[in-house]
Amino acid sequence: MKATLKVNGRTTTIDVEPRKTLLDALRDDLGLVGSHAGCEHGVCGACTVLLDGDPVRSCLIFAVQADGYEITTIEGLAPAPGELSVVQDAFCETHGLQCGYCTPGMILTGHALLQRNPDPSRDDIVDAISGNICRCTGYGQIVEAIEFAADRLRKANAPRDLTGSDANQPHVDPAAATDAPQQGVLEAAEADTPHGGRS
Amino acid sequence: MKPAPFDYVRPDSVAHACELLAADEDARLIAGGQTLVPMLAMRLARPAVLIDIYRLPELSGIRLEGDALVIGATTRQMHAERSKQVADSLPLLARALPWVGHLPTRTRGTVGGSVANADPSAEIPLVAVTLGAQIDITNPDGASSMPADDFFIGPMLTSVMPGDCVTAVRFPIWQQAHVGTGFHEVSARKSDFAFVAAAAQVALDDDGRCIAAALGIGGVGDRAIRLDVDGLIGERADSAKLRDIVAAATTVLEPTSDLHATADYRMRVAVTLGTRALQDAMADARGDARPNSGHHA
Ligand code: FES
Ligand code: FES
Numbered sequence: 184m185k186a187t188l189k190v191n192g193r194t195t196t197i198d199v200e201p202r203k204t205l206l207d208a209l210r211d212d213l214g215l216v217g218s219h220a221g222c223e224h225g226v227c228g229a230c231t232v233l234l235d236g237d238p239v240r241s242c243l244i245f246a247v248q249a250d251g252y253e254i255t256t257i258e259g260l261a262p263a264p265g266e267l268s269v270v271q272d273a274f275c276e277t278h279g280l281q282c283g284y285c286t287p288g289m290i291l292t293g294h295a296l297l298q299r300n301p302d303p304s305r306d307d308i309v310d311a312i313s314g315n316i317c318r319c320t321g322y323g324q325i326v327e328a329i330e331f332a333a334d335r336l337r338k339a340n341a342p343r344d345l346t347g348s349d350a351n352q353p354h355v356d357p358a359a360a361t362d363a364p365q366q367g368v369l370e371a372a373e374a375d376t377p378h379g380g381r382s
Numbered sequence: 383m384k385p386a387p388f389d390y391v392r393p394d395s396v397a398h399a400c401e402l403l404a405a406d407e408d409a410r411l412i413a414g415g416q417t418l419v420p421m422l423a424m425r426l427a428r429p430a431v432l433i434d435i436y437r438l439p440e441l442s443g444i445r446l447e448g449d450a451l452v453i454g455a456t457t458r459q460m461h462a463e464r465s466k467q468v469a470d471s472l473p474l475l476a477r478a479l480p481w482v483g484h485l486p487t488r489t490r491g492t493v494g495g496s497v498a499n500a501d502p503s504a505e506i507p508l509v510a511v512t513l514g515a516q517i518d519i520t521n522p523d524g525a526s527s528m529p530a531d532d533f534f535i536g537p538m539l540t541s542v543m544p545g546d547c548v549t550a551v552r553f554p555i556w557q558q559a560h561v562g563t564g565f566h567e568v569s570a571r572k573s574d575f576a577f578v579a580a581a582a583q584v585a586l587d588d589d590g591r592c593i594a595a596a597l598g599i600g601g602v603g604d605r606a607i608r609l610d611v612d613g614l615i616g617e618r619a620d621s622a623k624l625r626d627i628v629a630a631a632t633t634v635l636e637p638t639s640d641l642h643a644t645a646d647y648r649m650r651v652a653v654t655l656g657t658r659a660l661q662d663a664m665a666d667a668r669g670d671a672r673p674n675s676g677h678h679a
Contacts (some may be wrong), residue, residue, distance in 0.1 A: 184390060201390035202383050202422075223384055224420040231486055237460065238486040243419040247390050248434060291484070313572040314393070314484025 186246040190215065191259030198247045206230045208246035209256060217257035217287045221316070228315030231288035232256050238295045257287035260294060270294045270332040270340075279328030281319035288315050293329040301337055305330070385422035389431045392407040396440055396520050396547060402433050405520050406544035411547060413456045416483065416491040417499050441494070441549055444468065450516075450552040455494025459506075460485070462493055469553045472562040473666075474513060476584045481565070484573050494548045497533075500505050500540045503576040503601035505567070507534055510551060512581045512598030512604040516584040518550040527552070532607040558585035558593065559632055562667025564659035567601075568651055570642060576601040578668040582659035584614070586667045595663075597628065597656055602637045602648045609634065611660070619664035628656040 187196045188205075190213060197212045206223070209215045209232070221229030223242045230241040233255035260268040270293050273279065280286040289312060296303055296311040303311070308329045309322075317325060393399040403409050408430035415436075421427040433567055435441060441456040444467050451471050453462060462468050463479040482488055482496065482505050496506040510517070510530040517533045519526050522545060530551075533540050540546065555613040568580040579600040587593050595614040600606040609631035619621060630673060632652050 200383065200387065202385040202387055204383075204419075207383060224423040225416065225487065226420075228486065234489065237489040239489045240486050241416055242423070243487070245390070245415075245419075248415075250434070309407065310480075310572070311485060314486050328490075 184247050186283045187250045188213070188246065188254060189252065190254045191256060191344050192253075197246070201245060201247050204242050205232070205244045205246050205249045205254075206241035208216050208249075209234075209241060209254075212246075215258050217255050219284055219287060221284065226316070227285075228292070228312075229285055231291050231315065231335065233295055236295060236298060237290045250281050255291070257291060260290065268294070270297065273328040273332035274325070277328040277331055279320065279324045284373070285315055286318040289317065289325055293325075293332065296329065297333055297336060301333065303329070303333060305334055383423075385419075386425055386428045388429055390423075390434065391431060392434045392437070396435070396438060396549060396634055397522075399433050399435050399438070400520055400522050400545060400547055401429070403547065406431055407544060413441075413495045414458065414490040414492040416487045417495065417501075419467035435547070436492075442490070443636075446471070447552070449557065450554050452494045452518075452550050452552050454550050455497075455518075455548045456492045457481070457494070459491045459493060459496070463488060471562070472509075472513075472553050474565065474581055475506070475509045475553060477563050477565040478509050478579075478657060479572065481505045481567050481576075497530075497551055498540065498542065498548045499604065500534050500538050501575070502537045502603065502605050502620065503579065504606075505565075505576070505579060505581075505600065506551075508579055508581050508598050508600035508606040510553070511600075511608050512596050513553055513583065514596075515610070516552040516553065518552065519546050520549045521546045524542065525549070531608065534661050536604045536625075556583065556585055556594065556652075559588070559668075560586040560667045562586070562663040562665065563663030564666065566655040566659050566662075568655065578602055578648055578655055579644060579654035580652065580659040582656070582663040584660065584663040584667055586619075590618050590668055595660065597660060599632065599635060599656060602635050602652050604636075604638070607635060609656070614660070619661065619668060624660060625653070625657045628660065629653050632656060648650070651661060 184201050186199050199208055206218055206220055209218050218232055218241055219229040221227035225240050225243045231238050232241045234252045259264055270290050292312050292315055308326050393402055412432045412434050412437045436456055442454045444453050444465055459482050469476045483491055515530045516527045532569040562584055564582040567576045569576050581598045583596045584592055585594040588651050590615045595611045597611045598606055598608045611627055611631050613627040637648040639645045
């Protein structure tokens with residue numbers, strides 16, 4: 184049976200048995216093996232993909248049912264080859280993964296949460312990932328990764344406070360305009376300190 | 383591939399779906415598939431044909447009809463959860479929906495699917511029984527409707543006959559000025575099957591006296607049960623009688639023991655959660671700060 188899937192912006196028609204799950208079609212027919220097969224009956228979340236932006240378990244939908252949706256897999260998150268999305272990068276920074284088996288599902292779930300709720304509480308994050316099982320990390324660093332990504336995304340495009348009076352707001356040091364580094368590029372952490380860490 | 387082979391059809395109307403369903407006793411309907419697909423994967427179900435009704439426009443959507451909010455069978459749980467209409471006129475359902483499965487299963491799981499599946503610990507059937515909802519059914523002979531209390535007959539058992547398709551759930555809307563709700567659940571992990579769930583809705587008059595009360599308990603017996611709490615009529619939120627009324631009402635429950643919880647434990651928790659749900663509902667109806675309803679054992 185034919186199934187037309189739009190995955191990460193690209194439309195492909197494949198010929199599959201009706202009993203083939205979207206998960207198996209992504210992995211076997213499209214070669215997108217970033218979606219992981221864990222339990223294959225809907226309890227672990229390793230196979231999570233986004234359907235029109237909302238997380239679903241790709242082992243609980245057949246490929247022949249998935250036409251007409253915008254399907255996003257972990258392969259579709261990175262902004263460009265060799266780069267990482269903010270959420271992906273946050274998982275690296277906070278050691279939000281060990282074996283990595285749950286990670287694509289966790290990242291997509293976190294990504295979907297931040298699309299709807301840019302300022303989630305810790306409880307919101309825990310609730311969002313409650314359907315995803317991780318056997319390695321103990322979850323702490325995964326929650327931290329999503330908090331960290333949320334913080335970065337909020338600050339990325341926020342109007343900046345020029346006085347630096349609110350420690351929770353991104354701010355620019357007014358001297359930065361005249362203080363461009365002589366050579367090289369400042370580390371992000373350095374750039375946040377007055378005068379780029381130079382007195 | 384884990385499921386056994388099947389044919390897949392997508393009918394273009396409910397009538398067509400019912401025809402296909404009646405024509406083949408090994409055919410099954412599929413909508414969100416959040417319960418059926420795991421059963422297929424474990425080969426607990428081996429239908430010859432899956433009839434996919436998920437995208438039939440006539441089955442989806444939320445609309446007001448008289449004193450009822452009618453939720454189409456294939457309306458996604460996620461959409462009901464985000465619906466302003468549900469929040470405004472069915473606060474009890476709005477309160478229960480976040481407890482249904484997990485977000486990634488609510489994304490595809492449907493309101494009618496949860497009803498048709500009739501899990502004794504499921505939240506949507508509990509709300510349907512508590513509020514006295516009507517279940518709309520279509521079969522090749524036409525459409526009919528039956529009260530939730532007659533619809534659910536046991537664990538995963540309903541009165542639907544072969545060839546029947548659940549098309550909508552009609553939840554009555556309470557019109558009183560001060561309506562409040564409460565919902566409590568105990569499970570092993572967030573969104574796991576409830577050992578006990580309690581759903582309560584009350585209406586108070588302007589003096590804060592109860593004029594209507596409904597309490598339902600799920601997870602305890604073989605289906606959700608609405609208890610008789612009419613003893614509350616005329617009482618106030620701080621009534622000392624509340625727990626006694628609930629304790630007396632729960633004697634009709636027939637709890638079972640399993641690996642997770644003994645019958646005795648379920649009974650005690652039912653009284654406690656039932657009392658709390660009613661207290662919350664009273665406080666909510668008086669406009670007190672929103673109570674919180676989270677518990678995990
Ligand atoms: S593989 Fe899909 S939920 Fe486990
Ligand atoms: S990192 Fe190993 S399962 Fe989560």
